[in-house]
Amino acid sequence: MELDGAQGHGDRTTTTPPTPMPHQRPRPPAFDLPAWVAAPRPEAAPGIYRQGYRQIDPDRAEEARVATWPLLLRAGLNVIATVATYYIGTVVLMYGAGFILRWFDGTSPDQFNVVQILINMVTVGCAAAVFWRTGRWREVSRRFLTRDGWRQNVAPVLAKAITHEGEGSARPAVEPEPGPVADPWTAQRFGGAAAAAETLDREPVGDVDYMRIQRAWESAQADPAFVPAFVEQVKVRGAAAFSHPSGSRDLHGRVAHHDLLVQQVRLGTTQDVPKNPQTYRATGFALDPALLGTSLLAVGPAGTGKTARLARPAIEALCLQALAGRACAVAVGASDADLGPDAWYDVVISLGEAGSVYGLDLYGATQDPDEAAARLADALLPDELTARAESARVALQQVVGPFHAAYGRYPGVRELRGLLAGDPEVKEALVKALREAGRLTTHERDLKHRDLQQGRADDPGALLADRLALLDRPSFEGAFTMDGTGKPPFAMKALDHPLRVRIKLPERSHPEAARILSRLVVGQFVLAAVAREDRSLFAGLVVDDASAALDTGTVRGLQRMRGANAGAVLLLRTLMDLPEALRTPLFGAVGCRMVFPGIAPWDGKFFSEAWGTHVIHERVVTHAPQTEGGVVRRAGRLGRKALSGTTAQTESVTTRDVERLRWSPSDLAHALPAGHAVVSLTAVSGEQVPPLLVDLRG
Incomplete structure (x- = not known):
């Protein structure tokens, strides 16, 4: 065991003379570690932000809706009713008791007093029990008689009345109570x-x-x-001590609320609306590895906050957990996608930019040449040619396997393109290297079959060579070389380490190449995350635009990641960007689903069907004109209509249990307010949370 691991250089500080600044902003307060450790974090349902969470009784929550003055007025009226009931009940009971006692001879005054006391006790107890509940005195005592209620509701009013402070006064009326403090190093x-x-x-x-x-x-x-x-x-x-290999101890510019003690990041607040379950109303909404481990699919048009309110907080949380040695993070998106500054990451791969320090391993450092070739073939094929996927895999395996056997490495883009296109010089060099390595006999059959395919109209090698030409551009120079002459290639096998990786795709300058690379990177992540031997680190992937990153193999791999301590956050503008054959399997592969405002009704239909129906108690009120009665009642109704202009009606109430969609496609498409989202959750343990309306602002 190595405690310090690959240590960084620590923090070096230099002292400089202070410079007077007339408008210098105050420094933020120091982090209070003992209070943070001691903060209450009770057990809660999945998706609830646990720090400071207090479970509220549904009855108390209903009582808390009543405003203060109506609550006090009702309580006072019930006090009056209690007193009146006591006096009337006492008089009636004493009169009845006296009538009964007169039938018995020899009743002493002491016995009469005992009966009187018992009657008083029964009357007071019954009246108090009834009017305590109807007057909601439990809520009154909670608001004004308990210590917390006094501090929150009464003390500020008294302080304002005594000191005559205005509404806009910035000074608090009462000092907040200090929170609990614990020894963090017990x-x-x-x-x-x-x-x-x-x-x-x-x-x-x-x-x-x-x-x-x-x-x-x-x-x-x-x-x-x-x-x-x-x-x-x-x-x-x-x-x-034991710092991250980068030497970083925090993320500069983090904005989301994090509780690393339970690995949660708070995204917003669940709304207090009937559609939300009572347990989740007005609580903090948070994500953690137990939820991200089932993967999350978010759909919404551009500009609705998918990146700023979901992707960035999620990758921010993963990067913080990586610095704490508990996760590894990979963020994939366009160069201008707001997935945090480059300083957040250990490896930044800017494909298509000359200044990029790192390149990309097209094979993900997979030891099996056939598996590496199959993954690359799936990434190279466009969606409309997926029917030729198997022949493309075979064609690529017929050249990648022999090349790896001859040179002990995988071919670069230019070398691979030459082999697929049938370049004589590249092929002769490969045959010579195989003969020298003593492996020609093993791979001679593959090379001959490749020769037979070349020149045919349906040759998949020619198609793959044309697709590889998209990556063999001057702007990608040195990014995909495997012979050590180019940029150091990053491989997904590094998911065993707490790395933070940002992959920038050239979506504007090379959109089709970006599609290939996106699909390749995401597919490699899924394979590498599942193949890890050490799964103690949570492997998290965030894809800003996953429309080009998904194929059948990747969707199938999302389900396998649940048991591998790994998960993905996939963002889409619309489900229509995916091939039709992938839409339903994708919904079944992910455990968490999220909808942002402004989606199309056909997108909302997928979510509505996935969330299903629930039983609601429906109350229908119908009104009908009154027609019963004799001449007098009819004449009265005619007079009322002449004087008021309204017709006397009878009211009929019908109640029944009916099944309704939790969220209809129309609601999802047109009723979601800006800055909100509807999200359903599934934990790795299998616990499910029905769709919640969440406010993601602030």
């Missing part, structure tokens, strides 16, 4: 690492630092021999 203090705990007490520690150090401590607990190494590392580097 485990180390009493587990043999007291010196490390004392060192950390003297340093500012952020939430990422805390989670990273706690993970290292958990690893050290596997063997007591590693505890001294843990203590030494903390004493030397303090809060920067």
Whole structure:
């Protein structure tokens, strides 16, 4: 076990003389680690932001809707009714008791007093029990008689009345109570690492630092021999101990609310509307690896907030968890997609840009040449030629396998294009290398079959060579070379490490090449995530526009990722961008589905059918003119109509249980307000959450 791993250089600080600034913004307050650790995080249903969450009784939630003054007025009226009931009930019962006691001789005054006391007790108890509930005195006591209620509802009013402060006063009327505080280093203090705990007490520690150090401590607990190494590392580097290989300890410019202790990122607030289940109303809405592990599909037109309110917070959370040593993150999108600054990532691959430091491994560092060739063939074929996928895979395998056997590496784009097109020089060099390696006999059959296919009208090699020409452009120079002469190629096998990777696609300059690369990268991620031996890190993928990134193999692989501690966030403008054969399988492959405002009704139909129906209690009220009665009642109704202009009517109420769509296609297409979304969730454990209306603003 290696506690420090690939350490960074830590944080280096330099001291500079202060410069007076007349309009300098105040510094943000320091992170309060003890209070953050001690914050309540009760168990909650999937999708609820747990930090500070308090489960509300449905009855109390209904009572809390009543405004203050109507609540107090009703309570006062019930007090009057209680007193009146007591006096009337006492008089009636005492009169009845006295009448009964007169029938018995020798009743003493003491016995009469006992009866009177019992009558008073019964009367008071019954009246109080009835009018306590009808007057909602439980809600009154909660708002004004408890400590929290007094501080929130009464103290500000009293302070305002005494100090005569205006509504716009910025000074709080009462000081907030300090929250709970806990010792964040209890485990180390009493587990043999007291010196490390004392060192950390003297340093500012952020939430990422805390989670990273706690993970290292958990690893050290596997063997007591590693505890001294843990203590030494903390004493030397303090809060920067066990830092990420990049040396980063936080993300600059993060904006979402994160709770790394339970790996949640808050996206918004579920609305208090009848369509939402009572448990979720007015609660924080959050995502975590337990939900992302089933993958999430989000559909909405451009400009509705898919990237800013979903993709960016999701990749921000994954990058923070990577810095804490608990995840690896891959973000795929156009160069101008707002998926965070480049400083958030360890590897930035800007395909089509000369300044890109890294290239891309077209084969994902797969050890099996046939598997690598099949994945590349699927990415190269356009959607309209998927029927030729099998022949394309075979054609590519017939050249990739022999090349790998001859040279011990995979061919680059230019080499592969020459082999598929039948370039004599490239082929002769390959045959010579195979003969020298003693592998010509093994692969001679594949090469002969490739020769027979060349020149035919249905030769898949010619099609693949034409598609590879899209990647063999001057702007991609050195991006796909495999012989060590170009840029260092990034391979998806690195998902075993807490890396943060950003892949920028040239959607404007090379749209078809971007489609090929998007499909290739996403397919490689799915294969690599499932093939990992060490699945302790959550592997997260965020694709800003997945319309070109999905094929049959990738959709099938999404389901396998559920058991591999991996998941994807896929954004689409419309389901119509996908081939028709992929739409239904995609809905079945993902566990979380999200709709943004402005989708087309035919898109809404997929979500509406997937979410199904539920039983509601329907109440129908009908009105009909009154016709019964004799001459007098009819004359009265005629007079009422002449004077008021209204007709006397009878009201009929019918109640029944009926099945209705949870969200109809029309509601999804036209009734969603801006800044909102409807989302359904499925956890890796199988627990499901019906569709929720969520406000994603703020």
